[in-house]
Ligand SMILES: Nc1ncnc2c1ncn2[C@@H]1O[C@H](COP(=O)(O)OP(=O)(O)OP(=O)(O)O)[C@@H](O)[C@H]1O
Ligand SMILES: Nc1ncnc2c1ncn2[C@@H]1O[C@H](COP(=O)(O)OP(=O)(O)OP(=O)(O)O)[C@@H](O)[C@H]1O
Ligand SMILES: [Mg+2]
């Protein structure tokens with residue numbers, strides 16, 4: 162499904178160079194359930210943005226679904242993202258002038274379903290994350306954990322088979338964090354591909370493979386029995 | 387130091403009413419080290435914003451340092467905040483056009499110290515959180531955990547005796563989270579007052595008193611021996 166070959170993402174700042182991702186190669190089969198871990202600044206969000214087609218690499222090749230995407234233009238990438246990938250951002254990235262319902266509905270706007278069905282799927286996604294009573298609230302009228310859950314609901318609403326979640330439980334208490342992971346567990350059982358960035362071991366324990374980053378490189382990659 | 391008496395924060399939305407904080411009374415002595423815990427949406431950030439003079443209650447009294455602050459105007463509150471309270475926001479609230487150095491330096495701009503001393507204290511705060519190599523980066527050029535650490539450094543830089551930290555380690559790996567808590571432990575030993583919102587038990591274990599919220603009320607308040 163995903164094949165990164167010698168991927169690098171390098172930022173030039175004046176005379177220095179920051180190798181956010183430094184020559185990484187990685188293969189992911191359809192249906193895998195993976196945790197990406199590593200210290201702050203080790204490249205986790207960078208690699209997630211590359212996999213999620215939100216960013217293009219400085220060098221290397223990225224084959225997604227048998228198609229080379231490393232050098233596609235923005236419009237092509239946006240199309241792939243909307244159709245195929247659900248993404249939970251580390252900093253949520255909600256529209257501040259739209260309420261929770263409108264934010265979660267957004268990925269469905271360009272799909273071919275009726276407004277009624279769109280509303281039904283949106284409310285269901287908000288229900289799954291426990292926000293049925295907050296659908297009319299704007300992000301500024303929500304708690305940190307509620308915003309995170311809106312971001313999760315938005316990633317789930319159009320049933321993409323590839324779900325990328327960048328620290329999806331960082332602002333949630335352990336009970337709510339567990340409930341979210343059980344939703345992800347279920348999606349995995351339905352043969353979806355799930356990649357979660359987390360720095361918490363008890364979250365990683367839900368997955369079947371743990372990849373650890375350090376300074377932009379993969380330092381370990383372990384599959385569970 | 388802090389005395390909240392029957393404090394409420396109520397949001398009216400159309401016909402419904404949300405009691406974010408619902409008749410809470412709380413006393414904090416100078417030098418205490420407190421964790422506030424509770425589920426997502428239980429009122430933790432709301433109570434922190436009230437204590438930190440970032441918000442005014444709908445009703446009730448708040449005495450800080452023998453002064454009633456519940457109904458002060460914005461200018462007076464801003465003055466108290468800048469002089470007396472260090473605040474780490476759950477969503478960091480950094481200036482996006484300023485770099486890490488400029489963001490951390492901000493609380494010192496109105497103090498009576500020389501530019502040279504201001505620079506020295508700012509670099510020291512950034513050193514303490516491990517960001518010496520990122521001082522020229524803007525927030526958009528930093529990882530999530532690096533932004534969180536800039537927010538922490540900014541709260542530490544002017545040595546306020548009251549430090550309020552709203553989920554300061556949510557985006558940090560456990561090793562870095564521990565290092566930050568050790569900085570807070572040291573500040574506590576230097577007789578500063580520290581209140582930390584966290585949903586992680588191992589973070590709360592550093593403190594001497596744990597207050598738990600549910601639906602805007604305090605449901606338990608335990609001091610350690
Ligand atoms: N401006 C607002 N208008 C309406 N409701 C609000 C507003 N701000 C906050 N709320 C509600 O008040 C409740 C408490 O919010 P608060 O931010 O204090 O929760 P919290 O305990 O910090 O949660 P979290 O752990 O998710 O950060 C939430 O349910 C939220 O939806
Ligand atoms: N636009 C940029 N310009 C320069 N450096 C950048 C830029 N974006 C990110 N970086 C750097 O690249 C490194 C990796 O960033 P990344 O966001 O992938 O880390 P991360 O592993 O997600 O960290 P965290 O756990 O803190 O979220 C960081 O050290 C960061 O400072
Ligand atoms: Mg990150």
Ligand SMILES: [Mg+2]
Nearest residue numbers: 304305431476
């Ligand atoms: Mg909060």
